[in-house]
Structures are given as structure tokens and as C-alpha cells.
Amino acid sequence: MSKSNIELQKFRTKRGKRLLTHLISTSLQYKLWIAFLLLLIVLGLIGYYRQLRYGLVVTAMRDYTSWGIYISNFVFFVAISLVGSLFSSILKLNKNLWARPLTRISEIIAVAAIICAAVIIIVDMGRPDRIFYVITHLRIQSPIIWDVIIISTYLVISILLLYISLLPDIALCRDRLTEIPKWKKTLYRITAINWHNHPKQIAMLQKVNKILAIAILPVAFAIHTVTSWLFATTWRPGWDSTNLGPYFVSGAFMAGAAVIIVAMYFVRKHLKLSKYITNIHFDKMGKLLVLLSLVYLYFNINEYLGPAFKMVGVEGEHITELFVGNYAPMYWFVQLGGLILPIIFLMFNRFRKPLPILIISIFVVLGAWFKRFLIVIPSLQHPYLPIQGVDESYLHYNPTWEEWAITISSFAWLLLIITVLIKLFPVIPIKKYKQGSETIFKQNIF
Amino acid sequence: MENDTTKIPARRKFLIDLSNGSVLAIYGLSYNSISSCKQASEEKTTLMTTDGKLVQVPNSEIEEMEHLSHGASPKEARKGIPGKKFVMVVDLAKCKNAKNCIEACDKHHNLTPDRPYIKVLKMQDNEKSAPYWMPKKCFQCDNPPCVKVCPVGATYKRTDGIVLVDNERCIGCRFCMAACPYSARVFNWGAPPEGKLDIPYSPETSLPSQIGTVAKCDFCPEMLRQNKLPHCVTSCPNGVIYFGDEIDDTVTNGEETVRLSTLLKEKAGYRYMEELGTKPRVYYLPPVDRLFPFEETTQENS
Ligand code: SF4
Ligand code: SF4
Numbered sequence: 005m006s007k008s009n010i011e012l013q014k015f016r017t018k019r020g021k022r023l024l025t026h027l028i029s030t031s032l033q034y035k036l037w038i039a040f041l042l043l044l045i046v047l048g049l050i051g052y053y054r055q056l057r058y059g060l061v062v063t064a065m066r067d068y069t070s071w072g073i074y075i076s077n078f079v080f081f082v083a084i085s086l087v088g089s090l091f092s093s094i095l096k097l098n099k100n101l102w103a104r105p106l107t108r109i110s111e112i113i114a115v116a117a118i119i120c121a122a123v124i125i126i127v128d129m130g131r132p133d134r135i136f137y138v139i140t141h142l143r144i145q146s147p148i149i150w151d152v153i154i155i156s157t158y159l160v161i162s163i164l165l166l167y168i169s170l171l172p173d174i175a176l177c178r179d180r181l182t183e184i185p186k187w188k189k190t191l192y193r194i195t196a197i198n199w200h201n202h203p204k205q206i207a208m209l210q211k212v213n214k215i216l217a218i219a220i221l222p223v224a225f226a227i228h229t230v231t232s233w234l235f236a237t238t239w240r241p242g243w244d245s246t247n248l249g250p251y252f253v254s255g256a257f258m259a260g261a262a263v264i265i266v267a268m269y270f271v272r273k274h275l276k277l278s279k280y281i282t283n284i285h286f287d288k289m290g291k292l293l294v295l296l297s298l299v300y301l302y303f304n305i306n307e308y309l310g311p312a313f314k315m316v317g318v319e320g321e322h323i324t325e326l327f328v329g330n331y332a333p334m335y336w337f338v339q340l341g342g343l344i345l346p347i348i349f350l351m352f353n354r355f356r357k358p359l360p361i362l363i364i365s366i367f368v369v370l371g372a373w374f375k376r377f378l379i380v381i382p383s384l385q386h387p388y389l390p391i392q393g394v395d396e397s398y399l400h401y402n403p404t405w406e407e408w409a410i411t412i413s414s415f416a417w418l419l420l421i422i423t424v425l426i427k428l429f430p431v432i433p434i435k436k437y438k439q440g441s442e443t444i445f446k447q448n449i450f
Numbered sequence: 451m452e453n454d455t456t457k458i459p460a461r462r463k464f465l466i467d468l469s470n471g472s473v474l475a476i477y478g479l480s481y482n483s484i485s486s487c488k489q490a491s492e493e494k495t496t497l498m499t500t501d502g503k504l505v506q507v508p509n510s511e512i513e514e515m516e517h518l519s520h521g522a523s524p525k526e527a528r529k530g531i532p533g534k535k536f537v538m539v540v541d542l543a544k545c546k547n548a549k550n551c552i553e554a555c556d557k558h559h560n561l562t563p564d565r566p567y568i569k570v571l572k573m574q575d576n577e578k579s580a581p582y583w584m585p586k587k588c589f590q591c592d593n594p595p596c597v598k599v600c601p602v603g604a605t606y607k608r609t610d611g612i613v614l615v616d617n618e619r620c621i622g623c624r625f626c627m628a629a630c631p632y633s634a635r636v637f638n639w640g641a642p643p644e645g646k647l648d649i650p651y652s653p654e655t656s657l658p659s660q661i662g663t664v665a666k667c668d669f670c671p672e673m674l675r676q677n678k679l680p681h682c683v684t685s686c687p688n689g690v691i692y693f694g695d696e697i698d699d700t701v702t703n704g705e706e707t708v709r710l711s712t713l714l715k716e717k718a719g720y721r722y723m724e725e726l727g728t729k730p731r732v733y734y735l736p737p738v739d740r741l742f743p744f745e746e747t748t749q750e751n752s
Contacts, residue, residue, distance in 0.1 A: 138621065
């Protein structure tokens with residue numbers, strides 16, 4: 005859309021103008037960004053085509069390291085999808101009004117991440133053509149089935165949460181935006197499903213929203229706990245731990261908060277929303293991130309101290325490998341750069357400003373990704389019985405280009421879904437209703 | 451092994467049985483079993499195909515494929531052989547890493563040497579104790595973690611104690627590989643080495659293997675159905691591996707047949723990592739009073 009569209013479009017309020025402009029104007033930057041993402045996706049598709057054609061042999065996974073970065077990436081996506089529940093449930097139910105403008109971004113990220121998690125797990129399958137066997141031949145005692153059930157539940161609730169809170173804003177777009185192409189008008193008309201701000205509709209929406217906000221909390225905890233059980237139900241060193249559930253959940257909240265900070269920064273910059281996403285938000289998110297990181301640190305200590313103290317058999321080998329062995333550089337980068345240093349830095353005011361906190365959060369996100377790598381891969385390389393009599397390539401795991409291409413393209417998918425959703429729908433909730441005695445009018449005052 | 455296990459003939463007899471009872475495959479024809487095999491002329495042989503038709507095939511077109519014997523269909527294979535509980539006892543005192551078991555297994559299951567079902571591991575429990583060889587295959591656990599985690603029931607436990615994999619059901623999630631504490635499972639990462647085998651799939655032979663699915667030692671149920679011993683047992687030159695039935699309380703290594711309970715009692719049999727609670731069906735006899743010195747390379751395995 006050209007500039008003239010924006011000029012023609014009349015906004016009733018300044019606020020409306022600020023929050024809706026990005027829906028009708030498309031910058032060159034945006035187009036380049038989309039093109040870049042599509043390029044990455046195409047690369048990933050080439051990698052996946054090769055994998056479909058020749059089998060998983062194109063990956064570096066072999067009989068001992070039988071799970072690789074697909075699985076660690078899956079765990080990462082599940083982790084960041086938890087952030088939706090953090091905002092739309094925990095912070096909302098606690099009446100943290102400052103977090104309201106961030107709710108939608110977090111819900112969008114949650115939906116995108118859980119979709120990507122579901123897709124990447126299919127990519128990992130040796131026989132994706134038999135995907136429906138998990139329904140037709142399901143055996144309920146398998147933790148994979150629990151994961152399938154809980155992920156689909158979470159996906160549905162996340163989409164509902166996002167969609168229902170979007171409804172009034174979609175209706176607003178339908179009613180106010182005149183200078184938009186026809187398909188967009190149709191899109192808004194259909195997705196707004198006859199929303200007319202009728203008091204009855206509003207009452208219902210608020211009720212449903214509340215139910216969902218409560219319902220998503222146990223599901224969110226369950227989704228990552230069950231994912232941790234995929235590991236905790238086996239005997240592998242580092243997995244065979246009762247600590248794994250809370251360890252995963254706390255790590256997920258930390259990673260999710262960092263992802264939100266990164267998203268906030270770019271959304272604010274590119275959509276020019278500094279009036280709505282303010283320094284105060286970065287400051288508060290910084291404090292929240294410290295809190296969540298401290299919880300994660302606690303579970304980290306729990307996870308490693310016991311085994312490192314006892315150094316029993318393969319568990320000891322595994323710990324040695326992480327602390328001083330081949331994986332030591334990655335391990336200490338993750339623990340120091342992705343956990344301890346961010347906690348220390350974020351304790352100071354001046355690091356909770358947008359740019360410093362962005363950089364710190366990027367480190368936290370990177371740390372979180374590699375942490376999942378360290379959780380999945382080294383454990384598999386320390387079985388009880390020695391690894392002998394197999395091909396040399398079975399002893400190491402260095403992901404192939406196909407694996408990297410597919411993994412990177414899964415991130416491109418994630419960003420593409422997020423970008424498109426932000427482009428189509430208002431990213432900051434616009435419509436406000438009175439909710440009981442609480443005046444929500446103040447929510448975006450910052 | 452329908453009758454008393456003690457009557458199992460010696461290994462030599464088994465080898466004869468093996469070649470006599472071997473299945474013949476005809477070029478271009480696929481079939482399950484042969485019910486008739488008589489000489490029609492000097493050049494032709496009459497054979498029966500799977501659909502019951504009698505055909506004549508020139509002798510030059512007949513190929514012997516003794517290692518591709520046919521097992522039960524995926525559905526039948528889930529049942530198990532009635533009245534049996536198969537066990538294996540591996541005498542570590544006798545193993546000198548001859549690796550004949552690996553060879554025989556690879557041959558009969560069409561495996562490449564880089565990813566065998568059987569491994570002979572060099573074990574040393576601590577610095578002071580002497581190293582020994584430990585042949586290791588799937589332990590056919592009675593409380594099998596691999597079966598518990600399978601989301602689609604592609605791997606299952608049979609009434610006769612054997613744990614099998616159904617390659618037509620497996621979705622390739624590899625959860626069972628992560629769950630097996632004994633690293634007994636291998637995966638068909640790429641296309642099977644044998645190319646396309648024109649025989650119907652059977653979980654009892656694990657043939658033909660399928661890309662993107664998991665596989666492992668299967669205790670050769672198709673041999674057991676014919677009252678024969680698994681290939682690894684018959685191929686071992688040192689009689690290391692005893693195989694038999696827990697209900698009959700007898701095991702044999704092809705040469706001698708002994709009471710399972712007596713053997714385990716007298717030689718202090720144990721199961722590997724009993725503390726995991728997997729209840730393996732493979733027992734080990736400790737490597738005491740060894741028949742051979744421990745050598746890394748011998749004539750047999752080099
Ligand atoms: S040894 Fe491993 S593959 Fe075999 S039955 Fe036990 S757990 Fe399953
Ligand atoms: S890889 Fe196959 S046999 Fe193993 S758990 Fe998955 S579906 Fe079951």
C-alpha cells in the first residue's frame with residue numbers, strides 16, 4: 005500500500021492512528037524481511053526434501069545420538085510457547101496492568117512457537133507418512149502420546165485466547181479501516197464474526213477470557229512437564245531425574261520472558277510504538293527476567309549438584325563431559341553468559357534500558373537454545389554399555405547442513421507467523437472495556 | 451522345539467537342517483513357502499507359488515537364499531509361540547571374541563557390519579580386574595522400557611518372552627532407542643543395504659528392513675518355529691551361547707544340553723544391571739576359569 009492510503013484513511017483518535025497505521029502501510033523494510041524469511045524457509049525445504057528422499061541418514065544422528073537438534077529445538081519451541089500463559093494468565097490474573105500491552109505479542113509468540121514445535125517433531129520422525137498412527141494405534145502409556153494430547157490442547161487454548169481477545173479489535177479494523185484491499189476487508193469481516201460491541205457480547209467475551217486464562221495455566225505447566233517426562237522416563241544420565249519437570253518449566257519461563265523482550269524491542273522500533281511500549285516496560289520486564297532466572301538458577305543447581313557430588317558411573321562421565329570435557333565451552337557459555345551474567349547485569353538500573361536489555365536477552369535466548377542442546381545430546385552419548393564396534397561417525401554428533409537448514413528455517417517460520425499476525429492485526433490491544441470496578445482505561449497510560 | 455528340549459540334536463545336525471530346510475527363492479517370483487519341490491526334467495523344477503499355483507522354473511533360475519527364510523506375518527508375529535518362554539545364557543568364560551555370532555546374525559538379517567544387532571564388547575569392570583568379552587544383544591526384557599514408551603505399539607512383548615518390532619507400524623520416533631538402557635536398538639537411517647527384497651515383511655525375520663524404522667535382535671523366532679536354534683547360537687565355535695525354554699528348564703548351546711536352573715545356580719548366573727528392574731531374559735555366567743586368555747585380536751576375529 006502506498007502512502008496515499010495512509011493519508012486517505014481517517015482515524016478518529018491519535019491512539020487509533022498509532023496502533024493501526026502499520027496495518028495499512030507496508031514498508032520496504034517489511035518486504036525485505038519477509039523475502040529474507042522466505043529464503044531461509046526455501047533452504048529448509050530443500051534440506052527436508054533431501055531428508056524425505058534419502059531418509060534420516062542425511063542428518064548426523066546415528067544409533068547412539070539418536071536424537072539431535074530437531075528434538076532440542078522442539079523442546080526450545082515448547083519452552084518459549086509457555087510465555088503466552090505467563091502474560092495472559094499469571095500476570096493478568098494478578099492484575100499487573102503494566103503487562104497488558106504485551107499480552108497480545110506474547111499470545112502471538114505462543115501460538116507461533118507451539119505450531120513450530122508440532123511441525124519440528126514431525127520433521128524428526130523417521131516415518132512422517134505414518135503420523136496418523138499416533139491416533140489410530142495410540143497406546144496411552146507412552147509419554148509421547150501424553151505430549152501429543154497436551155500440545156494439541158495447548159495449541160487450541162492458545163489460539164482461542166489470542167483470537168477471543170482480538171475479536172473487538174478485528175471488529176474495529178472492519179469498521180474503521182476503509183483504505184485497505186478487498187481481501188483484507190473480507191478477512192476482517194469474516195474473522196470478526198458479527199462482533200458489534202453489544203454489552204451481552206462483551207460480558208460473554210470477558211467471561212470466556214477469564215475461563216481460558218485460568219484453564220491455560222495448568223495446561224501450560226503440563227505441556228512442559230510432560231515434555232520433560234519424555235526424558236525423565238528413561239535411564240539416561242542427566243535425564244533420569246525427578247527435578248526435570250520444574251527445571252524445564254522454570255527454564256521455559258525465563259527463555260519466554262527473554263523472547264518477549266526481544267520482540268518488544270523490534271515491535272516498538274519498527275511499528276513506532278514507543279508511546280505504548282515504554283522504558284518502564286523494559287525495566288519491569290528486566291526485573292521479571294531476573295526473578296525468573298533466579299528460579300531457574302535454583303533448579304539448575306539442584307540438577308547438577310547432586311550428580312556432580314556423587315559422580316556415579318555414567319552420570320559422573322556425563323557431568324565430567326559437561327564441566328571439563330568436550331561440551332565444556334558450550335556448557336559454561338550457557339551457564340555464565342545465558343544465566344549468571346544476565347542476572348548480575350539486570351540487577352542494575354542502567355542495564356534495564358531498551359538496548360542493553362535487548363542484548364542481554366539475546367544472550368539469554370541463545371543460552372536457552374544451547375541449553376536444550378546440552379540437555380538432549382550429551383546424555384545420549386553416555387550409555388551404560390561402552391560404545392564399541394560401530395562406525396566412527398556414530399561416536400560424535402555434528403549436525404549436517406540439512407539439519408541446520410531445517411532448524412534455521414523453523415525459526416524463519418516462527419518469525420514469519422509472528423510477523424504476518426502482527427501485520428494483520430493490532431499488536432497492542434486497542435478496545436478497552438470496563439471490567440467491574442477496575443477501569444482499564446489506565447492500562448496503556450505509560 | 452515343540453517336544454522336549456533335551457532332545458535337541460547337536461549343532462552339526464542343526465546345520466544340516468538349516469541347509470535342507472532352507473527356502474528357495476525364484477528369480478522374479480515372490481512367495482511365502484514351498485510345498486512341492488520335485489525335479490520335472492533336467493532343466494526344470496516344479497514349484498508352488500504363494501497363491502497355490504504350480505509353476506515350472508528352469509533350474510538355472512533357482513537361487514538358494516537360505517538366510518531369507520520366511521517368518522510369520524506382522525499380525526501372527528504378535529502372538530508368540532504357545533507354551534514357550536525363551537531364555538538365553540551367555541557364558542563369558544568361554545567367549546574369545548571370535549565374532550562368528552555377529553557374522554551369522556548380519557548375514558541372516560541382511561545387516562551391514564557398521565551397525566550389527568550383536569556386539570561383542572570389551573569389558574573391564576575396574577582397573578584391577580581382568581578384561582573380558584561380553585557378547586550383547588537385545589535382552590528381551592520382561593519389563594521392557596522400549597515397549598512401555600512406544601506410542602503406537604510398534605514394539606511389543608510376546609507370550610513367549612520375545613520383544614519384537616513391527617516395521618510396518620513403527621513411526622520412527624526413536625523413543626525406544628532412548629529408553630533402552632542397553633543400547634540394543636539400531637535404526638534404519640537410510641535405505642536398507644539390500645535394496646528391495648521381494649519377500650513379504652515379517653517381524654520374525656526383521657526382513658526386509660524398512661527405511662525410517664527401528665530394528666534389533668529378534669531371537670530369530672522363525673528359526674524357533676522350525677525347532678531350530680537362533681543363528682548366533684549355532685555359529686559360535688566355542689559354545690558360548692545357550693538357548694532354551696524357561697518352562698522346560700533346559701538350555702542348549704548345540705553341543706550340550708543342560709538344566710537352566712542348575713547352570714545358573716552352579717555358575718552364579720546373573721543378569722546385566724539387575725537394579726534397573728528391566729528383568730532381562732538373557733543371563734550371563736561370570737568370566738571365571740576362562741578357557742582362553744584375553745587377546746584383543748585373534749586369528750578368528752582379525
Ligand atoms: S534390551 Fe532394550 S530393546 Fe531389548 S527388550 Fe530390553 S529395553 Fe527393549
Ligand atoms: S521408533 Fe518405532 S518402535 Fe521405537 S518407540 Fe518409536 S514407533 Fe515405537
